[in-house]
Amino acid sequence: MFNASPYETAVLSKSTIVPSDHQQLYRDGDTMRFEIPSFMSYVDARQTYLKFRINIQDNDLTNHIRLKLDPKVGAQGVIDRIRIYDGNNTIQLENLENYAERVALTNHYSENQSILAKRELTEGVETTTNFANGQFFNAYAPDLTPVNTVINQNPNSLEICLPLHSGILGPSNKKLFPVELFDGLRMEIDLNKAGKFLKNFSPMGLATDVGGLPWANSIAITTAAPSANLECWGTSVENDETVTESSSTTNMSNIKIGDTVSGITADGLVTLLGTVASFEIRPSVLPYASPHTRITLTAPYAPAAAPKYLPVWTTAGDPLGQIFITTSQYNNNVPRVEIQDVELIVKQVVPPAGLMKQYADAVQTEQGVQIDITTFETYRNNIQASETVSQVQIPSYNRRAKSVLCLPMNNQNAENLTTDNLSTTLDNIKEYQFYINGQPQPTRAVATDDLSKTIPTCNQVALWELTKSLASSGIGVRKLDEPEKHFAIGRSLAKQGGVYNLKDVGGLALKQEYTGAVVNKLLITYVGSLRRLVVNASGKVVEL
Amino acid sequence: MSNTRVKEVIQINPTNMGNGKFSFKDGTPQIEFDIPMMPKYMDGSSLRINGKCNIKLANGNRPSNQNPANDATRGYLDPRTGIQSLFDYVSIANQEGQTYEMIKNYNRMASSIMAKSNSLNSYLGGGENVTSGSCGKNLQQGKQAQLESSFSVKLLCGFLGGESPIDLHLVRGLHIVIQLSPDNYALQTDFWTEPTSNTDNGMYYQLTDLKLTFDALIPTAQEQNAMMSLTQSEWEYNSFSSFYNVMTSNDFTATMNINTSKTIGITCNMIPSLFLNNYLYNSQMCLQTLKLDANATANRLRVLVPVKEITFLRGGLRQPLDFEIISTTSQTEQTADAQREWEATNSIYEVWNNAHFIKDLRTQLSLPRGVAAANIARYQTSVIGNDAIQSYHFGVSYDHLAGVGQNFKGTPLAIRFQSDMTSGEPHSIFTFVKHKNTIIFNNGAVQIQN
Numbered sequence: 001m002f003n004a005s006p007y008e009t010a011v012l013s014k015s016t017i018v019p020s021d022h023q024q025l026y027r028d029g030d031t032m033r034f035e036i037p038s039f040m041s042y043v044d045a046r047q048t049y050l051k052f053r054i055n056i057q058d059n060d061l062t063n064h065i066r067l068k069l070d071p072k073v074g075a076q077g078v079i080d081r082i083r084i085y086d087g088n089n090t091i092q093l094e095n096l097e098n099y100a101e102r103v104a105l106t107n108h109y110s111e112n113q114s115i116l117a118k119r120e121l122t123e124g125v126e127t128t129t130n131f132a133n134g135q136f137f138n139a140y141a142p143d144l145t146p147v148n149t150v151i152n153q154n155p156n157s158l159e160i161c162l163p164l165h166s167g168i169l170g171p172s173n174k175k176l177f178p179v180e181l182f183d184g185l186r187m188e189i190d191l192n193k194a195g196k197f198l199k200n201f202s203p204m205g206l207a208t209d210v211g212g213l214p215w216a217n218s219i220a221i222t223t224a225a226p227s228a229n230l231e232c233w234g235t236s237v238e239n240d241e242t243v244t245e246s247s248s249t250t251n252m253s254n255i256k257i258g259d260t261v262s263g264i265t266a267d268g269l270v271t272l273l274g275t276v277a278s279f280e281i282r283p284s285v286l287p288y289a290s291p292h293t294r295i296t297l298t299a300p301y302a303p304a305a306a307p308k309y310l311p312v313w314t315t316a317g318d319p320l321g322q323i324f325i326t327t328s329q330y331n332n333n334v335p336r337v338e339i340q341d342v343e344l345i346v347k348q349v350v351p352p353a354g355l356m357k358q359y360a361d362a363v364q365t366e367q368g369v370q371i372d373i374t375t376f377e378t379y380r381n382n383i384q385a386s387e388t389v390s391q392v393q394i395p396s397y398n399r400r401a402k403s404v405l406c407l408p409m410n411n412q413n414a415e416n417l418t419t420d421n422l423s424t425t426l427d428n429i430k431e432y433q434f435y436i437n438g439q440p441q442p443t444r445a446v447a448t449d450d451l452s453k454t455i456p457t458c459n460q461v462a463l464w465e466l467t468k469s470l471a472s473s474g475i476g477v478r479k480l481d482e483p484e485k486h487f488a489i490g491r492s493l494a495k496q497g498g499v500y501n502l503k504d505v506g507g508l509a510l511k512q513e514y515t516g517a518v519v520n521k522l523l524i525t526y527v528g529s530l531r532r533l534v535v536n537a538s539g540k541v542v543e544l
Numbered sequence: 545m546s547n548t549r550v551k552e553v554i555q556i557n558p559t560n561m562g563n564g565k566f567s568f569k570d571g572t573p574q575i576e577f578d579i580p581m582m583p584k585y586m587d588g589s590s591l592r593i594n595g596k597c598n599i600k601l602a603n604g605n606r607p608s609n610q611n612p613a614n615d616a617t618r619g620y621l622d623p624r625t626g627i628q629s630l631f632d633y634v635s636i637a638n639q640e641g642q643t644y645e646m647i648k649n650y651n652r653m654a655s656s657i658m659a660k661s662n663s664l665n666s667y668l669g670g671g672e673n674v675t676s677g678s679c680g681k682n683l684q685q686g687k688q689a690q691l692e693s694s695f696s697v698k699l700l701c702g703f704l705g706g707e708s709p710i711d712l713h714l715v716r717g718l719h720i721v722i723q724l725s726p727d728n729y730a731l732q733t734d735f736w737t738e739p740t741s742n743t744d745n746g747m748y749y750q751l752t753d754l755k756l757t758f759d760a761l762i763p764t765a766q767e768q769n770a771m772m773s774l775t776q777s778e779w780e781y782n783s784f785s786s787f788y789n790v791m792t793s794n795d796f797t798a799t800m801n802i803n804t805s806k807t808i809g810i811t812c813n814m815i816p817s818l819f820l821n822n823y824l825y826n827s828q829m830c831l832q833t834l835k836l837d838a839n840a841t842a843n844r845l846r847v848l849v850p851v852k853e854i855t856f857l858r859g860g861l862r863q864p865l866d867f868e869i870i871s872t873t874s875q876t877e878q879t880a881d882a883q884r885e886w887e888a889t890n891s892i893y894e895v896w897n898n899a900h901f902i903k904d905l906r907t908q909l910s911l912p913r914g915v916a917a918a919n920i921a922r923y924q925t926s927v928i929g930n931d932a933i934q935s936y937h938f939g940v941s942y943d944h945l946a947g948v949g950q951n952f953k954g955t956p957l958a959i960r961f962q963s964d965m966t967s968g969e970p971h972s973i974f975t976f977v978k979h980k981n982t983i984i985f986n987n988g989a990v991q992i993q994n
Contacts, residue, residue, distance in 0.1 A: 001657075001661070001705065001892060001893065001978075002702040002704075002705030002706050002781055002782045002783075003699070003706050003707050003782065003784065003950055004702075004706065004780035004781050004782050004947070004980050004981075005947025005980065007946040007947060007948050008948065009946060009948060010806070010943060010946055010948040010949055010950060010951070011943060011945040011946040012943075013864060013942075013943065013945060013951070014863055014864045014865070014866055015864060015867060016866040016867075017864060017867055017869075022714050025982065044895070044944070046944070047890065047895075047896075047941075047944065049886065051882075051883060053873065071933045079813050111897055114898075114899055114901050114902075114903075115899050117901070117903060117904035117905070118889070118895075118898070118903070120880065120903070120904060120905050121880045121881075121882060121885045121903060121904065121905060121908060122880070122882045122885060122886050123882075124880070127904075127905070135880070136880055137904070138877065138878075155877075156877040156879050157873060157877065157879070157882060158880065158882075159873065159874050159879065159880060159882040160882055161883050161885075161886045163883040163896060171896035171897075172764055176945070203752050343636075345883075349945065444588060478899070496780070516680070
């Protein structure tokens with residue numbers, strides 16, 4: 001901080017707004033478009049970021065569900081693909097696909113507590129697991145003293161400043177980017193659907209059937225049937241921190257008006273109780289030790305095979321009734337996400353005259369101006385669950401490859417509020433090995449079986465390979481916690497700073513061996529490489 | 545004649561030793577160190593001020609911070625900056641009286657810099673405690689204040705903070721003066737957070753056993769001869785200049801002639817003026833605009849007044865941001881003020897590289913006080929209690945590219961601050977300008993260009 005710069009000449013710059021194509025509302029699944037005009041001359045990508053406000057479009061069907069952005073990526077999860085073209089829209093300079101998945105993984109390994117806090121402040125990453133502290137929820141809402149008051153659970157909009165994980169317009173580009181040489185830039189950002197990046201806080205009160213997790217996750221009730229009212233308060237760990245009336249609604253945060261509620265009776269059978277007509281916040285009057293929630297059903301609980309009562313489920317002698325809604329019902333109404341006030345904040349730079357002249361002269365030559373960016377090519381392969389041994393070909397023709405990063409994703413997951421769509425799956429992988437130019441790399445298969453154990457332990461070689469791979473692509477590794485939850489297969493193709501010519505060897509292959517795989521997988525492979533953008537007397541060329 | 549360079553630790557006692565006690569109330573409120581002119585290289589970043597700190601009540605007894613029933617005996621330093629909060633003014637000159645660097649409101653500057661450079665883990669785990677005498681939490685700092693504590697702090701100033709060794713012969717020795725903060729600035733009770741802790745107990749602090757230490761490289765005799773014959777050189781470093789304004793309205797513009805030709809960035813912090821030099825408040829806090837909490841047992845300024853917009857102007861033009869930083873919605877909804885945070889972090893350090901700072905959602909939003917107190921604060925789960933005291937900063941960077949910065953000679957800097965404040969409560973704004981300085985040595989004459 002106190003060290004003086006060795007330079008004497010100032011490089012003037014200013015941050016300015018590049019608006020999106022239409023300054024109106026975007027919703028999940030839409031495409032944003034930006035045009036950086038050529039008169040912006042040069043851009044400092046490190047200080048360029050995407051700014052917007054994001055909010056959940058609540059409606060009568062969804063406004064009782066307290067939600068958050070995927071905690072691994074925050075608002076980065078909104079982005080699915082980024083395409084950057086020259087200003088004439090004739091040459092694609094960079095194409096980033098499955099952006100959210102990559103950022104979810106690299107975020108984990110690159111964070112420390114301060115970086116996590118920075119992402120919390122600027123990218124909407126949720127660091128709390130407590131419903132009541134969710135950023136979309138208004139934690140300062142007035143007390144819910146009157147009964148029958150129902151509050152909107154996600155009223156807030158979050159201001160987001162996203163540094164893009166892009167080789168041209170992201171912090172990894174440490175050199176000034178000469179926008180004017182490309183007649184400006186055009187950028188398109190495809191947004192993911194909300195189900196991919198919007199998540200609920202807890203599985204509490206959700207179950208698929210009686211054989212699943214209903215009593216582990218559901219809500220205790222004490223009102224005996226028949227009754228139209230269910231008095232509920234939480235017993236799960238998540239609710240230990242709930243202390244106020246407003247937070248007591250978190251007991252029911254996964255249940256909304258119109259849901260069909262089921263209960264478990266004495267014989268362990270599931271019985272439909274009715275449809276939720278309304279919620280009320282009830283004061284702490286005995287026998288309720290704390291404020292709690294009352295659900296009124298459209299019809300009184302009247303099971304056909306009487307006598308059946310709630311509560312009936314007993315644990316250690318304590319009566320605990322259990323109610324739940326089905327997960328499929330819960331996911332029927334994934335709310336839309338609204339994105340507004342979208343601005344690309346661009347650091348526009350007036351470089352020293354010498355640099356501008358140097359570029360202007362170089363463009364006239366055959367060699368031209370050469371700009372190297374670190375970017376990621378994406379390749380996808382499918383691996384069936386039945387394949388114990390699979391070998392997939394990754395047809396990368398990058399001449400300046402640095403590393404390879406493979407993310408096995410569960411290909412059977414629906415995009416909804418309860419499914420983690422941005423995490424990888426182990427699926428009992430036993431070992432892996434790359435084949436490059438006919439040679440196995442590393443020379444022996446890398447074991448990964450310890451990660452799938454009941455109590456997972458770390459496969460050190462696999463973790464070291466992953467660390468090298470990330471570092472080779474310019475990602476600083478600061479955290480190696482829980483590799484089993486953030487699994488990826490990595491291989492550094494060249495020592496840091498160096499490159500490897502995959503074109504000459506016809507790409508690479510990855511062999512994986514599984515013991516008892518159960519899901520079909522999508523293997524997303526990112527090849528980190530230097531992409532060379534050339535502007536010369538003949539025009540503009542992109543070299544892989 | 546030896547050809548070996550030797551490294552040694554040099555220890556220097558204060559020149560104005562007096563009775564050995566340095567204090568506003570019972571001792572000398574100014575510390576002076578003289579480093580003689582000699583053919584040695586000083587490692588400026590290794591310079592430390594070492595000593596012991598005692599905090600006492602007016603009657604000479606130590607505070608009793610662990611006794612909740614005895615509110616009148618509470619007293620402790622700012623937990624985030626510790627001993628740094630005791631230094632009000634730092635001046636570095638040579639032995640001939642020519643000033644190289646002078647930082648006013650040094651303690652407030654430390655509040656801004658340390659919040660941006662120390663990680664949350666430093667505070668939680670105690671990494672910073674050892675040297676700065678700070679703990680990060682009121683509770684621990686309160687316990688520390690009950691005993692004599694030792695410290696070893698570095699001076700956060702550009703002249704000493706660079707990587708290049710300092711030729712003590714060329715700079716003609718150094719004369720370092722540290723003006724101490726008033727007792728009622730440095731020490732605080734719990735009045736702000738606890739209604740019963742309403743007392744002005746006349747406490748004071750005392751520094752003893754002071755020593756300045758630094759690593760010195762002793763060149764070979766041949767090199768020493770060369771050093772002594774060197775009469776012309778240049779020395780470059782980044783420094784901070786400070787400016788003070790008082791805001792009393794909801795649309796306030798502070799206009800400053802900062803007059804620095806190589807302005808790299810500015811960072812600002814603020815606090816209600818009432819909190820400064822007041823035993824009842826921590827004068828080191830960096831808070832946003834506040835108003836009275838009418839629901840509290842004793843009226844106190846602690847309800848957040850929403851900030852609407854901040855605009856930075858250079859000579860009347862919006863620079864380096866072409867736009868206002870708008871906080872209206874974030875402040876109303878009490879969510880992260882992302883753009884202000886981004887630009888403020890970027891003002892001194894490179895935001896894309898910075899991996900160490902105390903800020904999180906809770907220190908940005910602060911504790912919920914006043915009418916909303918019954919509700920819940922958002923916080924990072926591992927940070928609890930009084931770690932949530934707000935750390936509010938704003939600022940901009942002018943040059944992260946060449947590190948040379950913009951010329952403000954003859955061009956005023958203006959900061960427009962719009963808020964919902966209607967009470968007219970005065971708030972003090974401290975502005976720290978980071979700029980590049982050049983010292984030119986020429987046959988014993990020293991010229992400083994900023």
